[in-house]
Amino acid sequence: MIKVLLNGCSGKMGTMVTAVSKNFSNLKIVAGVDKFKTKLDYPIYENISECSENIDVVLDFSRPDSLDNLLNYCKEKNIPLVLCTTGFTAEQLQKIDEYSNIIPIFHSANMSLGVNVVNSILKKISALLYTNFDIEIIEKHHNQKVDSPSGTAILLANTIKDSISDKTQFVYGREGIGKREHKDIGIHAVRGGSIVGEHEVIFAGQGEIIEIKHTALSREVFAVGALKACEFMHGKNNGLYNMDDLIENPVS
Structure with a gap:
């Protein structure tokens, strides 16, 4: 079972991802990060550093200002990061590229x-x-x-x-x-x-x-793509991956 930490879990995309994840038999969201504590089936932390669960993949649907905390957490835990957030600056994109030399990062502007x-x-x-x-x-x-x-x-x-x-x-x-x-x-x-x-x-x-x-027609298409990216990134080596990699090498 792939254990996922969902950053931005209380937002519109976060709640959709949580709902859609129930259709994935080999994947489970075990913790979330959000400043708003909505009622979900897993614990929610205000800061990712507070998370005590064992995590296999971090999935992000939040804001660009979360990037540093996400990169540092995944570097410390040596786990993959799936970035679905948009609006990164040129400097942030450069930082993503640099960190991909250390940890596996999946980044796509659209998960459809x-x-x-x-x-x-x-x-x-x-x-x-x-x-x-x-x-x-x-x-x-x-x-x-x-x-x-x-x-x-x-x-x-x-x-x-x-x-x-x-x-x-x-x-x-x-x-x-x-x-x-x-x-x-x-x-x-x-x-x-x-x-x-x-x-x-x-x-x-x-x-x-x-x-x-x-x-x-629905945010569900982005949620499905994001969760498939989590499946794809599980166990990957460091590097920068995107939807082209997933499409060419789908998880069976």
Whole structure:
């Protein structure tokens, strides 16, 4: 049985992960960390350093400011860390990369299998289409999401940018007067209501438009992906892993 510590257990994603974990026969959440003490089937600590249970994997669905405590705890215990939080700064991403030389870390901006299939498609088609198409990304989320644009939108934008040999630039929204430059990759964020998550990549050409869209209908898709990542990371050696690794080497 894989014993999981869930950081951010009282949040919307934390409660969903807890519910979905009951469908995993070889995995169990044995402790949580959150400043809010909701009623769950396991003990909840305000600080990860207070956790006394034996842990195999730490799963994080919280805020970027938890990163240092998570990295230090996992380094001390020599256990894998699955990071599902978005909004990390460039310095924090560098720190994640550095710690992956010491402990196994799984980091993905989106835990949905569908989103990562879309990302894989973009790797294959972006360079082919770029010459004759303008590229725009539109993402939509609920009104409580704190980071903008979403980590997934940035993931998709970086995939497109890295696939194209010409120099491109990100443009976040638009205002004022001026024509669009072909080298622009537009990124637009919409916040409202209870939208779980929508990401659309538009390739707009002369006389034709190609649209690739992913819509999450429930947070359950992210919870399933996160728990599968915990299964995947159990017993792994140090290194930096992501959804591509999981998709290519699924846990049986």
